[in-house]
Amino acid sequence: MTTVGTELADRVLGGWLGRIAGNMLGKPVEQGDHWTRDRIDRYLRQAEALPLTDYLPVPVSAGVGFELRPEWRECVRGGIHGSCRDDDVDYAILGLDLLxxxxxxxxxxxxxxxxxxxxxxxxTFTAERAAYRNLANGLKPPLTATYDNPYQEWIGALIRADVYGWTCPGVPRHAASLARRDAVLSHTGNGVYGAMWAAALISAAFTAPTVRSAIDTALMVIPASSRLARTVRRVLSLHETGLSWEETLSTMTEETAGLGWIHTVPNAAVLTAGLLYGAGDFTRTITLTVRGGLDTDSNGATAGSVAGVLCGAREIPPQWKDPLEDTVRSAVFGFDGARISELAERTVRLAEAAAS
Incomplete structure (x- = not known):
């Protein structure tokens, strides 16, 4: 690990800010079977907000089909005063408390x-709710993941993985092993691999020279024959051929058809494309990722975490971090209203302890 001292603190804070900002950006349009990539861009064109460089704009009309999620007023430009509560942030906080x-x-x-x-x-939702119910009924892992749980390969475990990357900077295999231990409570197969891949990706972002290098490193921690690995490699190859972001996502939409908008695999395709075509630029990375559709708030959160680690908190543009007012809302008992900076400081202490 080469990331130390103030650089580590800035990058960890960047990860926290990026996760929360990306989550907030995607939250108003989190309904992938309705808010398709095309519908999101039509909404943005109607609001004259393309290219997208800030949080989503307030709706300009009450057009049918353009209804945002009920929480939208707290997640759009001019309405943000601290973060909204969301499970994509709750699990990062819970992971910190776990460690x-x-x-x-x-x-x-x-x-x-x-x-x-x-x-x-x-x-809790989908696989996490099934696992929670199983826990309450006295079941133990791995039965908590497999009993009466049709969501075992959905995205829930992936969104829980960030803290393992933040606390294992530059040690992606260790980050992946921690994420796996968490993920098997509720997931199997590609659901677990998604968590391992995300943790390794965030860990690698601390020391990788480019985002492409971080993605390549993260692929090494999951089975090469898994559908997740094959999908990520496919996005890499399409990007290499010079296809546009739109063409790449159209291809991946066809090739992952039928998996559903909360499944790990198609969301990993959207996330990988956002990272590659964002090319390390924070704003471009999170806006492309959210415009990609599917589980917009989860993908925006993970893309923001990776991009925030790559650039550090100081380089995140102010329109993303200033409205957060260093405050996070959370359903995790004891953490509602916590300071984002304090959560980052606690994360750094864990990373330093792990490295000592």
């Missing part, structure tokens, strides 16, 4: 214990 409580030797069972203690049941 502070149990250390890096935590068990999958302890992940479940902390969910029951800190996380309200109705703030």
């Amino acid at each position: 502070e409580t149990y250390g890096f030797g935590f068990s999958t069972e302890q992940v479940g214990d902390l969910w029951l203690l800190r996380l309200p049941y109705l703030q």
